[in-house]
Amino acid sequence: MRLNTLLVMFVVCVTLIANVANSLDKSIVVYYSFNDGTATDGSGNGNDGNITRTKVVEGVAGNGKALDFDGKSWVELKANKTLDIAEITMAAWIYKDKIYTENLGENIISKKQGGAYTISVGGWENHGGCGEKLETEMRISGSYHYVCEKTALPLKKWVHVASTHDGKDMKIFLNGKEVGSKACPGEVDFNTANLYVGAESGGAVPDDDHGRYVGKIDEVYLANRAFSEKEIQELMASALSVEVTAKLPIIWAELKSN
Numbered sequence: 001m002r003l004n005t006l007l008v009m010f011v012v013c014v015t016l017i018a019n020v021a022n023s024l025d026k027s028i029v030v031y032y033s034f035n036d037g038t039a040t041d042g043s044g045n046g047n048d049g050n051i052t053r054t055k056v057v058e059g060v061a062g063n064g065k066a067l068d069f070d071g072k073s074w075v076e077l078k079a080n081k082t083l084d085i086a087e088i089t090m091a092a093w094i095y096k097d098k099i100y101t102e103n104l105g106e107n108i109i110s111k112k113q114g115g116a117y118t119i120s121v122g123g124w125e126n127h128g129g130c131g132e133k134l135e136t137e138m139r140i141s142g143s144y145h146y147v148c149e150k151t152a153l154p155l156k157k158w159v160h161v162a163s164t165h166d167g168k169d170m171k172i173f174l175n176g177k178e179v180g181s182k183a184c185p186g187e188v189d190f191n192t193a194n195l196y197v198g199a200e201s202g203g204a205v206p207d208d209d210h211g212r213y214v215g216k217i218d219e220v221y222l223a224n225r226a227f228s229e230k231e232i233q234e235l236m237a238s239a240l241s242v243e244v245t246a247k248l249p250i251i252w253a254e255l256k257s258n
Contacts, residue, residue: 066218074199104210113193136163141186166226
């Protein structure tokens with residue numbers, strides 16, 4: 001019985017890792033695992049970020065690392081052509097104790113100055129934001145569009161957030177399930193702003209008036225096409241790959257001993 005259980009675990013682990021690897025296709029232009037405490041890009045595009053004043057903390061998988069943002073910290077990636085995205089997926093794991101609506105929105109991933117895209121929480125509703133809910137904002141063919149989650153964002157737990165635009169519809173996802181959408185045909189507008197994790201662009205530097213994020217962020221993805229709901233669920237599973245990979249040698253050793 002013990003041997004059968006180990007065999008099942010081994011097959012499941014290998015299958016999960018294979019599926020995760022397949023999901024990391026060439027459309028991903030930025031991937032920050034934060035597992036080494038840096039913003040080294042795992043997409044192969046050389047989009048390494050510069051970190052300012054974040055703390056390294058335990059990540060969503062338990063074995064990996066994440067970054068903790070205090071409202072005065074961020075990750076910055078200089079603007080480049082790989083970030084000019086007509087269709088898009090943004091995704092990350094986040095952990096928040098509180099939502100600060102006075103910040104005019106806490107940006108998780110943002111390239112919003114004068115266009116482009118952001119995914120955030122806590123936007124002022126009288127400024128077009130969504131209150132204490134997950135939201136995404138994009139400038140599509142010259143006009144700004146918002147999509148809001150239907151209910152308040154869960155607090156004091158890790159949640160997976162994502163948003164997409166496929167040339168026809170904007171969609172927002174929470175824990176792998178679509179929770180909001182809006183028809184807005186067109187392409188995401190380009191701009192010259194830097195990309196930020198945990199802040200909003202204010203030109204050459206992060207905006208110091210609003211837009212700063214407070215909480216933990218892990219497993220950041222940016223892709224130049226709209227992922228399906230199933231693919232977003234695979235991104236969620238990829239956060240477990242660190243934990244699964246660490247267990248494989250132990251499982252394999254036990255199999256050989258039997």
